[in-house]
Amino acid sequence: xxxxxxxxxxxxxxxxxxxxxxxxxxxxxxxxxxxxxxxxxxxxxxxxxxxxxxxxxxxxxxxxxxxxxxxxxxxxxxxxxxxxxxxxxxxxxxxxxxxxxxxxxxxxxxxxxxxxxxxxxxxxxxxxxxxxxxxxxxxxxxxxxxxxxxx
Numbered sequence: 001x002x003x004x005x006x007x008x009x010x011x012x013x014x015x016x017x018x019x020x021x022x023x024x025x026x027x028x029x030x031x032x033x034x035x036x037x038x039x040x041x042x043x044x045x046x047x048x049x050x051x052x053x054x055x056x057x058x059x060x061x062x063x064x065x066x067x068x069x070x071x072x073x074x075x076x077x078x079x080x081x082x083x084x085x086x087x088x089x090x091x092x093x094x095x096x097x098x099x100x101x102x103x104x105x106x107x108x109x110x111x112x113x114x115x116x117x118x119x120x121x122x123x124x125x126x127x128x129x130x131x132x133x134x135x136x137x138x139x140x141x142x143x144x145x146x147x148x149x150x151x
Contacts, residue, residue, distance in 0.1 A: 035132045035133050036133060036135065038108045038109050038132060039131045039132055039133055039135040040135060040136070041108045042107065042108065042115075042129055042130075042131060042135075043131075043135055043136055043138065043150070045105035045107075045108075045115065046115065046127055046129055046145045046150060047150075048101070048105065049077065049085075049101065049104065049105070049115070049117075049127060049145075050127075050145055050147075052085050052100040052101040053085070053100075053125060053147075054147075055100045056085060056087065056090075056100050057147075059087060059098065060087060062122030062123065063119045063122050063123070063124065063125045063147075064085070064090030064091050064117075064119060064122075064125075065090075065119040065120060065121065065122040065125075075091070075116070075117060076106075076114040076115065076116055076117075077091065077104050077105070077106065077114070077115040077116070077117050077127070078104050078105055078106025078107070078114075078115060079106065079114075080093060081093055082104055082117070083103065083104055084099060084101060084102055084103070084104060085099070085100045085101040085104060086098060086099045086100060087099075087100070091104065091117065107129070109132075113129070113130045114129075115127055115128070115129050116128040116129075124146060124147055125146060125147065126144050126145070126146050127144065127145040127146075128142060128143070128144050128145075129142075129143055129145070130142050130143070131143055138150060
């Protein structure tokens, strides 16, 4: 009688298949968690910018608009030209006067586009951003933040 030690090929294939299925499920769950994390950060970023804009409005009686120090106030938040929010320069690469936001956030992922700020007359503003999924009662897609909230 021969005594064989080890596993058969079928047993090894079954174990490999089970490991592959489990790792696939883990990757899918991880990607979903990453998406939710990016969306939560987007909503948090926009709320922080809104708070800074309300502080700016309280002092200046208008929202940043027009051209201040050669930089248009309509554009992508967090890019090289719109890094800070201050009383003298509005959204600009450098702060001057009272600083309301020392580092304006940018989108955590290129998949969601950019945070785009627009204000024409200073009485209101809109910040446009994109959510990848449903977050905090907001559905996925393009969302707009204004003084009245996030739509």
